[in-house]
Amino acid sequence: MIELNIAPFLSIKDIKNKGRGVFTSKDIAAGEIVEISPVLPLTEKERKEVEKTILYDYIFEWGHDTNDACVAWGYVSLYNHSYDSNCEYEMDFSLNIISIRTVKDIKKGEELTLNYNGDYDIKDPVWFEVK
Numbered sequence: 423m424i425e426l427n428i429a430p431f432l433s434i435k436d437i438k439n440k441g442r443g444v445f446t447s448k449d450i451a452a453g454e455i456v457e458i459s460p461v462l463p464l465t466e467k468e469r470k471e472v473e474k475t476i477l478y479d480y481i482f483e484w485g486h487d488t489n490d491a492c493v494a495w496g497y498v499s500l501y502n503h504s505y506d507s508n509c510e511y512e513m514d515f516s517l518n519i520i521s522i523r524t525v526k527d528i529k530k531g532e533e534l535t536l537n538y539n540g541d542y543d544i545k546d547p548v549w550f551e552v553k
Contacts, residue, residue, distance in 0.1 A: 426519065428496050429456040432534070443502045443533045450528040456509070457522040459496030466490055485515060494520050504535035511536055 431448045450456065463484055464472060469491035472481055480499040484492035493499070498520050501509065508526040513519075528534060 426458050426460055426496075428459070432456060432497060434497060434500055437502075437533070440502065442500050443535075444497050444500055445531065445533050446528055447530060449530050450524050452524050452527050454524045455521055456524060456534065457496055457498065459494055459498050459520055459522075461492035461494045461498075461513075461518050461520055463518060464491045464493065482511075482513070482520070484513070492518075492520075498522065501534055501536045503537065505537060507535040507537040508532070509534050509536050 429446075429450075431446050431450075433445055433447060434442050435445050437443045446456075461482070461484070464481070466489040469481070469489070472478065472491065472493075477493070481491045481493055482498075484490045498511070501511075501522065508524060508528050509522050510525050512521045512523065514521070522534070522536070524534070
């Protein structure tokens with residue numbers, strides 16, 4: 423059985439002109455899983471309805487054909503985007519979970535970020551203006 427958890431050294435902080443973000447209170451080495459959280463899968467029809475709401479910016483494409491979506495619990499939807507991200511996410515469609523793994527060493531006090539394109543090193547434009 424997979425243990426769902428959020429590392430105890432992670433916290434949510436407000437960032438001026440950016441909203442909320444995920445931060446660490448200790449140094450984290452590259453390759454460490456810091457969160458494993460469940461998701462609520464949405465059908466393609468449900469996704470279209472959710473996309474009409476504020477939740478649009480917080481859902482993830484889900485499934486092999488990416489027509490469906492999911493709402494991720496835990497801190498997953500609060501990691502901010504960066505083209506120079508220090509974490510990546512992995513989706514397990516059979517277990518309905520998303521895991522967050524560090525791809526770089528992260529120092530105490532730093533924000534943990536994801537590249538919303540999926541892989542941490544993809545530079546394709548995202549659907550919103552990056553500040």
